[in-house]
Amino acid sequence: MVDLSAIFSDNPYFSAGFGLLGVGAGLAVLRQGARRGADLLQRQLLVSMEVPSNDKSYQWVLGWLSRRGAATIQAAESGQGMSWMHRRISRAVLPRHLAVQTSYKQHDNGSVSTNFTMVPGQGKHIFYYQGTFIQVERQRNTKMIDIQSAAPFETVTLTTLSRDRAVFSQILAEARTNALSQNEGRTVLYTSFGPEWRPFGLPRKRRLLQSVILDRNVSESIVTDVQDFIANGKWYDDRGIPYRRGYLLYGPPGSGKTSFIQALAGSLGYNICILNLSERGLTDDRLNHLLTVAPERSLLLLEDVDAAFTRERQQSEHAAYQQSMVTFSGLLNALDGVASSDERIIFMTTNHIERLDPALIRPGRVDVKVYLGNATPYQIRRMFTRFYGDEHAMLADAFVQALAGHSVSTAQLQGHFIAHKKAPQCAIDQVADLF
Numbered sequence: 001m002v003d004l005s006a007i008f009s010d011n012p013y014f015s016a017g018f019g020l021l022g023v024g025a026g027l028a029v030l031r032q033g034a035r036r037g038a039d040l041l042q043r044q045l046l047v048s049m050e051v052p053s054n055d056k057s058y059q060w061v062l063g064w065l066s067r068r069g070a071a072t073i074q075a076a077e078s079g080q081g082m083s084w085m086h087r088r089i090s091r092a093v094l095p096r097h098l099a100v101q102t103s104y105k106q107h108d109n110g111s112v113s114t115n116f117t118m119v120p121g122q123g124k125h126i127f128y129y130q131g132t133f134i135q136v137e138r139q140r141n142t143k144m145i146d147i148q149s150a151a152p153f154e155t156v157t158l159t160t161l162s163r164d165r166a167v168f169s170q171i172l173a174e175a176r177t178n179a180l181s182q183n184e185g186r187t188v189l190y191t192s193f194g195p196e197w198r199p200f201g202l203p204r205k206r207r208l209l210q211s212v213i214l215d216r217n218v219s220e221s222i223v224t225d226v227q228d229f230i231a232n233g234k235w236y237d238d239r240g241i242p243y244r245r246g247y248l249l250y251g252p253p254g255s256g257k258t259s260f261i262q263a264l265a266g267s268l269g270y271n272i273c274i275l276n277l278s279e280r281g282l283t284d285d286r287l288n289h290l291l292t293v294a295p296e297r298s299l300l301l302l303e304d305v306d307a308a309f310t311r312e313r314q315q316s317e318h319a320a321y322q323q324s325m326v327t328f329s330g331l332l333n334a335l336d337g338v339a340s341s342d343e344r345i346i347f348m349t350t351n352h353i354e355r356l357d358p359a360l361i362r363p364g365r366v367d368v369k370v371y372l373g374n375a376t377p378y379q380i381r382r383m384f385t386r387f388y389g390d391e392h393a394m395l396a397d398a399f400v401q402a403l404a405g406h407s408v409s410t411a412q413l414q415g416h417f418i419a420h421k422k423a424p425q426c427a428i429d430q431v432a433d434l435f
């Protein structure tokens, strides 16, 4: 029987090699143990929040980071209310790699200014917020394109000590408030972009409700109905009734249908989601999805609904409308929607109510129908004094008399008053321009 141990033990090369092997294996075990220990420690000590670029809060968080960065720079430079140590820390953690975000702001006089915002660029940054250090890592995945924005897919990951995890909720709440406050006093117009809603252009200055002059008590009755609906969500919920209400404003062109809806949204502090049924690629499913995911506190606006589906088009339930693939039955189903508790207010407008299929405007889809016609004497007088002032009430009566027997739209009146801005007597003398 050959004694192997004797052979190996006498071999110095083998025992050294075996020793190295043992040490290597030991180190590998130690390294793996250390790595596992570090992972376990990290899981215990640290907590992260990842915000993907296709999430609505992504831009909010970037905006928050840029504000924090600007505030930190300002505080670190002025040192106001900062201890020496806090000041040193703030200077030490300033982001070193910034990216520019250009934004535009529309002012009340309609002018637009360009704003440049510095946001943390790709890479790791340290923020110091409410006594907490937060590592912010912004990563861009050039191999993945966000199909909605067509931009590279990005994530921002915030990491802090596990005990400070509550700071993430504070940051998100503050970021949302900052973002929404920028639109304070303005009406955001959304249009559909793929499966989601996107702001269209800049938030518009709110249009005053009293600037849209409808016939006596028409505006007041619609506003009261909408406010009553908004105030009674629980009533609908308790009765299991889908919490939605549809309005149809119909009448000749230029009678103030769209302007009124914009002014109504402004008075409610709501935004407007403009639904374009002819949008290329729009399908029944996407339409249904869009109506379900409309931003909170917004009015859905379906303009010139007669252009989408007239009686003639009902011959085929599945006739798709122009480039979009929305069918009439798809529109009806989308308007009925799922019985969600989310509030939904939809306004439709048309110049030709007689062309609409009764199924489209039956109660439950359209609950309130309001006719906005050409200017009545009441509207003519109110528009005249609104443009020229109450001191010209006498001239207003003369203008109403001059228009007697003629039917003009309020849009035409607006154009006439603009043409004679500061000359109410001219507006009367040139009244023949209106017919």
Ligand SMILES: Nc1ncnc2c1ncn2[C@@H]1O[C@H](COP(=O)(O)OP(=O)(O)OP(=O)(O)O)[C@@H](O)[C@H]1O
Residues within 6 Å of the ligand: 211, 212, 213, 214, 251, 252, 253, 254, 255, 256, 257, 258, 259, 260, 349, 350, 351, 410, 411, 412, 414
């Ligand atoms: N009743 C009104 N009061 C004040 N302005 C009005 C009124 N009606 C129309 N206008 C003015 O006329 C222009 C067109 O108004 P708007 O687009 O609201 O009309 P509309 O009824 O929606 O027209 P259309 O049916 O052709 O879409 C706007 O500039 C608006 O300010």
